[in-house]
Amino acid sequence: MNDRPKALLFDVQGTATDFHSTVVAAAAATLGRRYPGRDWSAFVNDWRAAYFRGTAAVGDRWVGVDSIYRGALDELLTERGMDLPAQARAELNSAWKHLDPWPDAVPGLTRLRRRYTLATLSNADVDAVVSITRHCDFPWHAVFTAEMAGAHKPDPRTYRMAAHYLGAQPGEIMMVASHKYDIRAAAALGFRTAFVARPLEFGDPALADTAFSDEFDINATDFEDLADQLGC
Amino acid sequence: MNDRPKALLFDVQGTATDFHSTVVAAAAATLGRRYPGRDWSAFVNDWRAAYFRGTAAVGDRWVGVDSIYRGALDELLTERGMDLPAQARAELNSAWKHLDPWPDAVPGLTRLRRRYTLATLSNADVDAVVSITRHCDFPWHAVFTAEMAGAHKPDPRTYRMAAHYLGAQPGEIMMVASHKYDIRAAAALGFRTAFVARPLEFGDPALADTAFSDEFDINATDFEDLADQLGC
Numbered sequence: 001m002n003d004r005p006k007a008l009l010f011d012v013q014g015t016a017t018d019f020h021s022t023v024v025a026a027a028a029a030t031l032g033r034r035y036p037g038r039d040w041s042a043f044v045n046d047w048r049a050a051y052f053r054g055t056a057a058v059g060d061r062w063v064g065v066d067s068i069y070r071g072a073l074d075e076l077l078t079e080r081g082m083d084l085p086a087q088a089r090a091e092l093n094s095a096w097k098h099l100d101p102w103p104d105a106v107p108g109l110t111r112l113r114r115r116y117t118l119a120t121l122s123n124a125d126v127d128a129v130v131s132i133t134r135h136c137d138f139p140w141h142a143v144f145t146a147e148m149a150g151a152h153k154p155d156p157r158t159y160r161m162a163a164h165y166l167g168a169q170p171g172e173i174m175m176v177a178s179h180k181y182d183i184r185a186a187a188a189l190g191f192r193t194a195f196v197a198r199p200l201e202f203g204d205p206a207l208a209d210t211a212f213s214d215e216f217d218i219n220a221t222d223f224e225d226l227a228d229q230l231g232c
Numbered sequence: 233m234n235d236r237p238k239a240l241l242f243d244v245q246g247t248a249t250d251f252h253s254t255v256v257a258a259a260a261a262t263l264g265r266r267y268p269g270r271d272w273s274a275f276v277n278d279w280r281a282a283y284f285r286g287t288a289a290v291g292d293r294w295v296g297v298d299s300i301y302r303g304a305l306d307e308l309l310t311e312r313g314m315d316l317p318a319q320a321r322a323e324l325n326s327a328w329k330h331l332d333p334w335p336d337a338v339p340g341l342t343r344l345r346r347r348y349t350l351a352t353l354s355n356a357d358v359d360a361v362v363s364i365t366r367h368c369d370f371p372w373h374a375v376f377t378a379e380m381a382g383a384h385k386p387d388p389r390t391y392r393m394a395a396h397y398l399g400a401q402p403g404e405i406m407m408v409a410s411h412k413y414d415i416r417a418a419a420a421l422g423f424r425t426a427f428v429a430r431p432l433e434f435g436d437p438a439l440a441d442t443a444f445s446d447e448f449d450i451n452a453t454d455f456e457d458l459a460d461q462l463g464c
Contacts, residue, residue, distance in 0.1 A: 117366050126374070127399025133373045134349050141365045142358070142375040147397075165379075167359025 004230065005192050007117035007166050010140065011153075011177035012129055014201045016109075016120075016223075017099035017136065020044060024203070026095035030088055038080075041203040047076055048202075055123055055152045062150040064125045069093050097128040101136040102198070108223025111232040113139050120144055121162045121175065123152045154185030163191075174217065176226065180209060183216060194218040194226055236462065237424050239349035239398050242372065243385075243409035244361055246433045248341075248352075248455075249331035249368065252276060256435070258327035262320055270312075273435040279308055280434075287355055287384040294382040296357045301325050329360040333368040334430070340455025343464040345371050352376055353394045353407065355384045386417030395423075406449065408458065412441060415448060426450040426458055 013019050020041070027040045050072035055065065070093045077084055084092070112118055118140040122129050129143045142165070146152045149161035163170050175186035178198040187193050194217060197210035212219035220226040245251050252273070259272045282304035287297065302325045309316055316324070344350055350372040354361050361375045374397070378384045381393035395402050407418035410430040419425050426449060429442035444451035452458040 117362060119362070125399075126397040130349060130351070130374050130398060139371070142362050143373070148380060165358040166362060167357075 005116065005174040006168055006172040007119065007174070008112060008194075008230075009119055009121040009144070009159075009162055009173060009175050009186075009191075010109075011175075011179060011182055012120050012122040012132060013096070013099065013124055014198060015176065015178040015196055016101060016105045016138065017132060018102050018200065019048070019096065019099050020201060020203045022099045023047070023095045026092055030092045031082060031084065034084075035082055043076070043080075045202050045207065047072055050076060058152070060151075062147070064147065065123055065152075066093065066096075066125050066128065069096055096124065097131040098135050099132050101138065102222065104222035104224045106137060106139070108225075108227045109139050111227040112223070112230065113141070115232050116230070117141055117166065119162065119166065121153070121158060122146065123158075153182055156185070156189055159186050159189050159191060178208075180213075187215070192217045194220060196220045196222060196226060237348065237406040238400055238404040239351065239406070240344060240426075240462075241351055241353040241376070241391075241394055241405060241407050241418075241423075242341075243407075243411060243414055244352050244354040244364060245328070245331065245356055246430060247408065247410040247428055248333060248337045248370065249364060250334050250432065251280070251328065251331045252433060252435050254331045255279070255327045258324055262324045263314060263316065266316075267314055275308070275312075277434050277439065279304055282308060290384070292383075294379070296379065297355055297384075298325070298328075298357050298360065301328055328356065329363040330367050331364050333370070334454065336454035336456045338369060338371070340457075340459045341371050343459040344455070344462065345373070347464050348462070349373055349398065351394065351398065353385070353390060354378065355390075385414055388417070388421055391418050391421050391423060410440075412445075419447070424449045426452060428452045428454060428458060 010016050023044045024040045027043055051069050054068035054072055073093055109118060119142040120129050120140055121144050123146045126145050126147050129145050133143060144162045144165055146158050149157045151157040163173055170190035174192040174194050175183050176194040176196060177183050178196050178201060183193040183195060199205040199208050199210050201208045218229050220229060242248050255276045256272045259275055283301050286300035286304055305325055341350060351374040352361050352372055353376050355378045358377050358379050361377050365375060376394045376397055378390050381389045383389040395405055402422035406424040406426050407415050408426040408428060409415050410428050410433060415425040415427060431437040431440050431442045433440045450461050452461060
């Protein structure tokens with residue numbers, strides 16, 4: 001790229017962090033003794049899918065993602081005939097606030113920080129992204145989340161809030177995500193796009209869409225590759 | 233302190249950054265050739281004082297700090313019979329987005345980051361605090377500013393916005409500032425307080441209130457001393 005962006009916006013859950021391993025481990029630890037032999041990978045993927053339906057369903061109301069995850073967990077436990085005390089449910093739900101980073105994330109971001117303004121643009125609540133930032137030691141300059149716009153991605157208000165807060169035009173900002181719906185929504189508003197393939201996002205590589213596409217400005221295998229391609 | 237806070241909120245302009253040296257240098261560079269022999273230190277202090285009156289005067293309307301600084305600059309230039317083309321005025325005004333850090337700020341924050349969640353709570357606009365964060369390489373986890381609350385400090389909405397976004401109670405958060413009105417407003421809402429003396433904030437040490445006081449939980453000479461007192 002000859003004409004580089006000024007700022008990069010990062011999706012967090014799935015793109016910068018490995019939620020699947022983190023939440024599978026939490027589910028196995030919390031529920032595994034009561035319900036041995038269950039497929040916790042499938043459980044977490046169903047939970048994540050219910051969360052996605054939840055964020056899409058809230059419409060114009062603002063609903064914090066923490067409560068969407070919790071509602072989805074409660075439904076899932078009922079469906080599967082599993083019981084869990086309230087305190088343990090709250091602890092399991094909070095696993096989404098303590099996600100581990102992909103191994104390339106901090107090294108890649110550390111290289112990118114020298115040259116670009118880095119920020120998050122996550123659907124997770126602000127306190128969750130701050131918690132994850134501290135847990136992972138992510139070196140971005142700022143945290144922006146859907147909560148600050150009162151609307152979830154892919155609602156245009158989220159991307160426009162971030163551009164306003166960065167004091168930059170959409171064309172000066174690159175949205176980085178492993179989810180194509182996210183970067184396509186940003187592209188429709190004039191943002192640049194970087195697709196990062198995360199084959200293990202849902203555990204089984206067959207479940208992740210990792211196909212590179214010319215529709216994106218950059219296709220990267222991880223954050224180190226992104227740093228390479230952005231000249232860092 | 234036996235019972236330590238979970239998170240620290242930092243004022244930026246004056247507390248973490250040396251706006252006086254930075255903006256005096258910009259004013260001297262921009263205006264000094266046209267108007268030699270003026271007292272640029274006094275000019276910047278009058279500009280800052282006019283900004284303070286401006287943030288207090290806007291009441292319940294939200295007005296970005298960038299435009300308050302610009303309005304104050306325009307008034308000041310008129311009062312002093314000085315002329316400056318629009319482009320140069322915009323450049324001089326943008327000096328507030330490129331403030332240099334106090335020498336202890338990054339070393340102190342780097343030590344504090346290992347143990348505490350760190351964020352800003354500034355009256356400067358988000359884009360200015362992001363710009364300053366990048367310029368100074370400040371290692372906080374998140375940027376919160378008055379703009380996100382639609383109200384300037386010492387309005388309670390600003391402190392409450394930060395507590396909500398941190399997912400913490402006021403008593404778990406320490407507000408750090410060199411301005412007593414700021415930490416007194418936070419204390420009235422139940423926040424803990426750290427006063428940091430910045431004798432050179434306005435150039436002449438006679439102009440700064442650096443007196444320690446028992447009303448604050450911590451009185452510190454700089455961010456390294458703050459890190460010492462907070463066990464880092």
